[in-house]
Amino acid sequence: MIDLRALRDDPDRLRTSQRVRGEDDSVVDRLLDLDSRHRSALTRFESLRAEQKSVGKSVSRASAEEREALLARAKSLSAEVRTAETEAESLSGELTALLGTVPNLVEAGAPEGGVDDFTVVEEVGVPREFDFTPRDHLELGEMLGAIDTDRGAKVSGARFYFLTGVGAMLELGLLTMAMQRAAANGFTPMIPPVLVKPETMEGTGFLGEHSAEVYHLPDDDLYLVGTSEVPLAGYHSGEILPADSLPNRYVGWSPCFRREAGSYGKDTRGIIRVHQFNKVEMFVYTHPDQAHEEHLRLLAWEREMLDTLELPYRVVDIAAGDLGTSAARKYDCEAWVPTQGRYRELTSTSNCTDFQARRLNIRYRDADGRPRFAATLNGTLATTRWIVAILENHQQEDGSVVVPEALRPFVGRDVLEPVGKK
Template sequence: MLDIQFIRDNAKRVQENTKRRGSDADVSAILKLDDKRKEIIKKEEELRAKRKQGSKEKPTPEQISEMKKVGQEVKKHETDRKKVEADLLEKMSWLPNMLADDVPDGGGDEDNVEIRLGGKKPEFSFPIKDHFELGQDLDLIDTERAARVSGARFFYLKNEAVLLRLALVQWTIQELMKEGFTPMFTPHLAKEQTLFGTGYLPFFSDEIYKIEGEDLSLIGTSEQTLVGYHQDEVLPSLEQPKLYAGLSSCFRTEAGSYGKDTKGIFRVHEFYKAELIVVCAPEDSVKWHEKCQEIEERILDGLGLHYRVVNICVGDLGAPGYKKFDCEAWFPGQNKFREVTSNTNITDFQTRRLNIRYKTNEGKVLFPHTISATGMTDRALLALLETYQNEDGSITIPEVLHPWTHGIKRIEKKI
């Protein structure tokens, strides 16, 4: 949510930003509604002052009649104001966040700008397989039975793939705790206000699984529950930011992805993720955005994955985001880079919607900024399967994960 005074002071800039982001939100309509709201408030205050003045003396019958009329007018103006405020909130809720100056133009992932490469590209002297072929051969992935049980885009992980996922989680959390992040298991369900506050409503309503008859939906990421953790709170000084590492399953309808990534389990309705959330003072958000990026890359380096970092273009940047980086790991079996982590500076877009504030050392109450980044997802597991495959069909497990794989260092075909 943008501040209404900021919108008023920067109306042209906000409208240009809105247009650039492909939104049809109308800034002039928002300002007209705000003007109307102010007019009604002014009239309400005048009527209340009149009623208060009349109550100071013993009223005549005529004055009693007049005060009843004033009371009725106050109620009417209250009703009108609430309707205008609801209309204003609805229109403001569709305004996307402002963009950083260096966000590239473009309409999709093909327009994202490569910043740098990381890790060493694996080379093979034998025909290679993708993660799904490997998963089938080594009895790690079962989508056929999952389809019978749950439908398309679901899967069972089996055998060493389970150990690999758990090891990834354990190692990632270990690395995040070294950086001061508090590990948290979060609820898998969230109320509509929390989804609105984090900017997933109204922008991504078609991506959300709603529980019929309940004010609850399955979360698409623990970002929603971790940022919502402090809604309607005033935090103490953020000289030390709030650092959270959330672990959860994530649920997405994948609306609009018909026909995409139908082979394998790269794009699914349910997956596991470790999420990084930073709640910090506004002047520190750029620094923490860069810090989260450093952490993401260090995790990928530790796993020995080849990847690239891209600056996300306007058309690929969700409405709450101010600036976003993705890390795309190299998938040898697909012969291309695929997104495995994201890292977004959301500024005060979420905290305004969730009414999260903090008190400065000078006693001012301000809205903090939030950063949302990825520690690991199941996609990292898939990249590992493809990267560490061997000529005999086995897969070597990266050394950093050995403490959690129960002595198993290599995944081999079952006899």
């Protein structure tokens, strides 16, 4: 949720942000109008209530002649106070509802445009040139006895799969390696719940434009999370954090669930776009004035992980029109997928400034002891999808796959050998 005081001080900043996102900038005038009317109604309510209290005190001290008039005024004021309070509450509800539809302010410097208008920050590594025809990750996974999408579809439907044998070991090793690296960088490891209340999902901004992506259990009114960002953001909801504890860095390992609504026909082969996967996610609470630098640190940790796994990749600065509701700025790291001849997203890191913290009421005390809203950030450190890039980039002509050296202690072998499909 954006800061109303900042909106009053600089409404053109939100207008600009809305335009670069491709959103309606007339919402600024509607917000300002509602805010002005709400403050006027609140002032009137408080003025009438103060008069009501004053008249009430005067009744006991008044003479018999004055008391009748004062009682009549007190009765009239009681009705006026109720009306004024109802109006102020109604306008407050309208204002809060409208604020809830407004995405975060885009950080200065983010590229303008939509999904295809990202800026390539850097390309790292050179895509491998094969002296044989490379196999895609699903063919390799089946040869290795690592991926079984047929039985996944039999058991659960399209976009589900089993990771079997070395496939399961590869994912466990990858995620364990990510958790250990994060812990070494000062993150507190977490295994969060993956069912959350509506207020937690709403607070992180996932029930607006992303609501079609979310699985909902109506009988329990709980949501399955698409990322552990959601429960980690809710972890400190309603709390005031000690200022000297910031930044608070957590890393969560969780299964994630996405409906993939609107993706019919896209990435139907293999495990690139699926309904359930595992992910290691970094999450940070920090001072707002340190959020930009923390964002770059998260990106650096993501890049270190990709470098360690010997994957060619590029870093892209996501355009404003492709940012999620809560993000002010987002960088993705996309790994090269040889059989597709293109880069595909493996990591994403977002600076959400104080947007989520306002919705979830997460604060810290400043140097003067006053509560201020914290900033929140998130970043991916490993997911099931990384298996795609690892298999394809490190494959050999006979269908075996060389395990990146840094990953070998976590997988328990140097090479994954074909075993055939069972």
